[in-house]
Amino acid sequence: MAYLFPEEDRDLYESVKEFCEKEVKEQCKEFDKTGEWPSKIYDMAMDMGLHMMEVPEAYGGLELNRTTNLALVELMAAADAGFATSFNASSLALNAILISGSEELKHRACKILEEKKFGAFALTESDAGSDAGAGKTVAVRDGDSYVLNGRKCFITNGGVAGFYVVTAMTKKGVGVSGMSAFFVEAGTPGLSTGAEENKLGIRTSNTCDVVLDNCRIPAENLIGKEGEGFKIAMKTLDHGRVLCACAAAGIIQRSIDESVAYAKERIAFGKPLIKNQALSFKIADMAIKAETSRQMAAHCAALMDRGMPYSKEAAMAKAFAADGAMFAASEAIQIFGGYGYIHEYPVEKLLRDAKIFQIYEGTCEICRMVVAGAVIGR
Amino acid sequence: MNYLVCVKQVPDDSVLVTLDADGSPDLQSIDLTVNAFDTYALEMITRVREKQGEGEITVLTVGGETAVSALRSCLSVGADKAARVWNAACEHTNAKAMSEILYQTISKQLEDGRKFDAILCGLESTDTMSGQVGARLAEKLGYALVTGAVSMEAFEDGFKVEQETENGSRVLKVERPCVITVSKPNYDPRYPTLKSKMAARKMPIEDWTLDSYQVTENAAARSFEVLPQKEGGQKIMEEDVACSVQKAIAIMVEDKVL
Numbered sequence: 100m101a102y103l104f105p106e107e108d109r110d111l112y113e114s115v116k117e118f119c120e121k122e123v124k125e126q127c128k129e130f131d132k133t134g135e136w137p138s139k140i141y142d143m144a145m146d147m148g149l150h151m152m153e154v155p156e157a158y159g160g161l162e163l164n165r166t167t168n169l170a171l172v173e174l175m176a177a178a179d180a181g182f183a184t185s186f187n188a189s190s191l192a193l194n195a196i197l198i199s200g201s202e203e204l205k206h207r208a209c210k211i212l213e214e215k216k217f218g219a220f221a222l223t224e225s226d227a228g229s230d231a232g233a234g235k236t237v238a239v240r241d242g243d244s245y246v247l248n249g250r251k252c253f254i255t256n257g258g259v260a261g262f263y264v265v266t267a268m269t270k271k272g273v274g275v276s277g278m279s280a281f282f283v284e285a286g287t288p289g290l291s292t293g294a295e296e297n298k299l300g301i302r303t304s305n306t307c308d309v310v311l312d313n314c315r316i317p318a319e320n321l322i323g324k325e326g327e328g329f330k331i332a333m334k335t336l337d338h339g340r341v342l343c344a345c346a347a348a349g350i351i352q353r354s355i356d357e358s359v360a361y362a363k364e365r366i367a368f369g370k371p372l373i374k375n376q377a378l379s380f381k382i383a384d385m386a387i388k389a390e391t392s393r394q395m396a397a398h399c400a401a402l403m404d405r406g407m408p409y410s411k412e413a414a415m416a417k418a419f420a421a422d423g424a425m426f427a428a429s430e431a432i433q434i435f436g437g438y439g440y441i442h443e444y445p446v447e448k449l450l451r452d453a454k455i456f457q458i459y460e461g462t463c464e465i466c467r468m469v470v471a472g473a474v475i476g477r
Numbered sequence: 478m479n480y481l482v483c484v485k486q487v488p489d490d491s492v493l494v495t496l497d498a499d500g501s502p503d504l505q506s507i508d509l510t511v512n513a514f515d516t517y518a519l520e521m522i523t524r525v526r527e528k529q530g531e532g533e534i535t536v537l538t539v540g541g542e543t544a545v546s547a548l549r550s551c552l553s554v555g556a557d558k559a560a561r562v563w564n565a566a567c568e569h570t571n572a573k574a575m576s577e578i579l580y581q582t583i584s585k586q587l588e589d590g591r592k593f594d595a596i597l598c599g600l601e602s603t604d605t606m607s608g609q610v611g612a613r614l615a616e617k618l619g620y621a622l623v624t625g626a627v628s629m630e631a632f633e634d635g636f637k638v639e640q641e642t643e644n645g646s647r648v649l650k651v652e653r654p655c656v657i658t659v660s661k662p663n664y665d666p667r668y669p670t671l672k673s674k675m676a677a678r679k680m681p682i683e684d685w686t687l688d689s690y691q692v693t694e695n696a697a698a699r700s701f702e703v704l705p706q707k708e709g710g711q712k713i714m715e716e717d718v719a720c721s722v723q724k725a726i727a728i729m730v731e732d733k734v735l
Binding site for chain 1: 668671674
């Protein structure tokens with residue numbers, strides 16, 4: 100496996116694997132059906148500390164080795180991609196603050212996480228998805244405060260977060276350079292959330308609108324400087340895309356595991372399915388995609404450790420792994436045949452879960468624009 | 478209060494064991510883990526300690542270098558201290574020899590001024606399943622013994638222990654010091670936190686090995702055989718014997734046995 104994490108972290112890997120196998124994988128099937136928020140599973144996961152993996156030690160976190168962190172994210176996603184998504188989305192919000200926030204904001208955000216709450220990253224609006232610069236949410240400076248107005252949509256953890264990172268325009272007519280990012284605590288008057296979205300996949304995660312209606316926050320809640328919002332959001336997404344790639348690798352690995360187990364059991368034409376070369380090649384292709392996704396993500400981690408730019412590599416990893424997850428989940432269904440198309444079997448959920456990886460945190464098309472931009476230049 | 482939990486590192490019992498060329502169990506490829514019953518014992522005493530608000534839990538194992546990971550695993554889910562015993566006398570032990578090694582090791586600790594209010598063992602180990610070590614140890618120490626505990630709490634100058642019986646359970650009171658062997662309680666052992674796992678790596682492992690052990694010879698396994706998997710049967714357990722018999726006859730009639 101491409102994640103060459105320190106050998107001493109093997110025990111963390113085994114513990115999280117056991118937890119995901121015993122407490123997440125099967126249990127989430129039911130929540131996938133109902134769309135309910137599996138609060139007990141999240142409570143247990145937070146008791147274990149899965150929400151503190153990336154939080155720096157200085158702020159009370161575990162500050163795990165980056166590669167270890169990636170390996171654990173994959174395990175979580177292999178058990179249930181919605182489960183991993185909730186923690187990844189929280190990490191997005193945290194990273195926006197770690198990248199550009201003041202010391203004070205870093206302490207406040209990490210404190211909220213320590214209290215076993217999630218963070219939410221609120222960039223998208225109904226008319227501003229890939230074109231984030233078209234956002235209409237505004238923030239107006241008023242003395243020692245900013246007053247925020249607007250409506251964010253498709254916000255992961257929107258209804259369950261303890262804090263939000265919200266982007267809003269502080270200057271009109273200058274496009275993305277008029278965008279700023281703000282730290283908003285849950286419970287701030289004027290902040291409310293909409294109805295939970297009824298999604299195709301990752302149904303164990305919470306997604307909803309976040310509404311800002313004359314939401315007044317202290318001026319020190321500005322993350323970085325005015326006008327830096329877009330830059331902060333893009334840097335945050337670069338980081339998030341690496342975690343996305345690992346989560347997608349988790350879906351690929353799960354597709355492999357389910358397919359191999361089934362194809363060894365299922366007899367057709369007098370022999371187990373797995374003995375058919377056409378089918379074993381499908382497994383090989385899935386494995387190639389899983390391993391390549393991991394290696395791409397691990398490479399990003401190595402670049403991060405060296406303080407080198409990794410925006411292009413993160414976009415490559417995310418696009419490749421997301422497409423790989425769709426491929427693998429679809430092939431898994433193909434291997435299962437008719438059974439694969441039925442809810443009672445585990446693989447149709449993988450396809451529903453996989454699709455979002457081509458959409459959120461920068462669609463695969465946006466990722467290709469990032470890659471093309473870096474390769475072609477001006 | 479001071480508690481001692483004796484733990485054994487065993488091959489993961491969820492994996493099917495096969496025999497290698499010379500007819501002995503092939504354990505090379507099977508992950509090692511803490512015996513499940515020992516994890517129940519540790520969880521049970523950790524809960525007693527948490528309820529009492531005080532107490533120190535030491536885990537002890539007889540095992541080679543690999544057993545250190547079993548001890549670290551225990552340190553991440555409740556144990557405060559860990560000790561290991563290992564020398565040539567400890568290799569290829571059976572239940573009798575193991576209880577002798579434990580007895581001599583613990584006696585030395587008692588001589589040195591340590592005190593254990595309760596010594597806990599798993600009811601049995603999931604590999605050899607003799608279920609003798611705890612009882613033999615209690616006999617040698619001259620301590621009271623309760624086997625098959627499914628729950629326990631501190632009580633007056635001892636413990637109140639719920640013991641599993643054939644048809645349910647009964648509650649026994651036992652004075653300190655005592656040996657308690659633990660069966661599966663109606664809860665699962667806690668998961669370690671990532672933080673406790675990382676902290677356990679840095680904790681010291683004491684060496685309680687004696688210079689020599691007096692271990693008597695006893696029966697040793699001479700050959701192994703893998704039995705075919707038992708087919709799933711039908712459990713008949715009605716309210717009373719008469720109802721059970723009726724049910725059994727009904728099933729046999731339905732299956733045209735009668």
